[in-house]
Amino acid sequence: MGVTRAIYPGSFDPLTLGHLDVIERARAMFPDLIVAIASNEPKGPLFTAAERAALIREALPANSTVRVEVFDGLLVEFARQQETFVVIRGLRAISDFEFEFQMALMNRRLEPRLETVFLTPQEEFTFLSSRIVKEVARLGGDVTPFVPTHVTAALRNKFGKT
Numbered sequence: 001m002g003v004t005r006a007i008y009p010g011s012f013d014p015l016t017l018g019h020l021d022v023i024e025r026a027r028a029m030f031p032d033l034i035v036a037i038a039s040n041e042p043k044g045p046l047f048t049a050a051e052r053a054a055l056i057r058e059a060l061p062a063n064s065t066v067r068v069e070v071f072d073g074l075l076v077e078f079a080r081q082q083e084t085f086v087v088i089r090g091l092r093a094i095s096d097f098e099f100e101f102q103m104a105l106m107n108r109r110l111e112p113r114l115e116t117v118f119l120t121p122q123e124e125f126t127f128l129s130s131r132i133v134k135e136v137a138r139l140g141g142d143v144t145p146f147v148p149t150h151v152t153a154a155l156r157n158k159f160g161k162t
Contacts, residue, residue, distance in 0.1 A: 005032035006086040006117065009075050012037055012052050013045040014151050015059055016133055018125035022090040025119050027066060034082060039072045046134055046158055059148045076111040085113040092126045137161070 008026050012019055012035070027033050035056055039049035047055065049070040056068045071078040079085055087107065089100050104116035120126075128146055137143045137155040144152050155161075 003086050004030060005034070005082075005084045006030035006088050007034045007036050007075070007079060007082065007084050008088040009036040009038060009071075009078075011045060011130065012056060013047055013130050014133060014147060014155060015052070015055050016125070016128050016130055016147050016151075017145075018090065018092070018121045018128040019056075020059055020148070021121045021125055022088065022119050023060075023066060025121075026088040026117075029117075030086065030088075031065065032067075033065075033088075034067045034069055034084060036075070036078060037068065037070045038075075039070050047154070051154070055148075055151055055154060058150050074110070076107055076114060079111060079114055085111070085115060087114060087116045089116055089118050091118045091120050092128070 006026055006029070008023060010019065023033065023035060037049050037052050037056070045052070053068050053070055060066050060068075075087065079087065087104070089104070091097055091100060100116075100118065107114050107116065121128075133143050133146050134155070136146075138159050140161055143155060147155070
């Protein structure tokens with residue numbers, strides 16, 4: 001019997017079109033997909049975990065079966081709680097690979113049943129990161145080509161831009 005459930009974890013601060021592309025690709029492979037938002041980000045997120053969850057839910061189609069969950073602590077513990085042992089990670093560039101590979105090995109060491117599947121986004125999104133989007137938005141730049149419309153509005157609200 002094949003695996004039908006996977007977890008796509010991340011900070012999603014904010015959600016980008018690259019994230020949505022990976023969600024759609026993962027959803028095509030795993031009918032039961034959990035988008036897991038890390039709440040204890042040491043990066044100091046711009047949006048709260050609840051805000052990030054709401055932004056993701058709003059971006060999903062009305063009939064989507066994708067679940068959006070917030071988790072705190074180790075991903076392997078969340079995976080055990082969900083009884084889900086496939087993790088989806090997006091790779092934009094070679095520079096992502098070393099870190100993601102190390103994390104995949106550590107996760108598998110902590111939970112031997114856990115496998116990581118790496119997905120690459122469409123080429124048009126390979127340069128895109130939440131960090132860059134936040135910086136462009138903070139400086140008043142146009143982020144509409146990079147994020148859903150409601151995320152653009154949320155960023156403008158956070159940075160006091162109209």
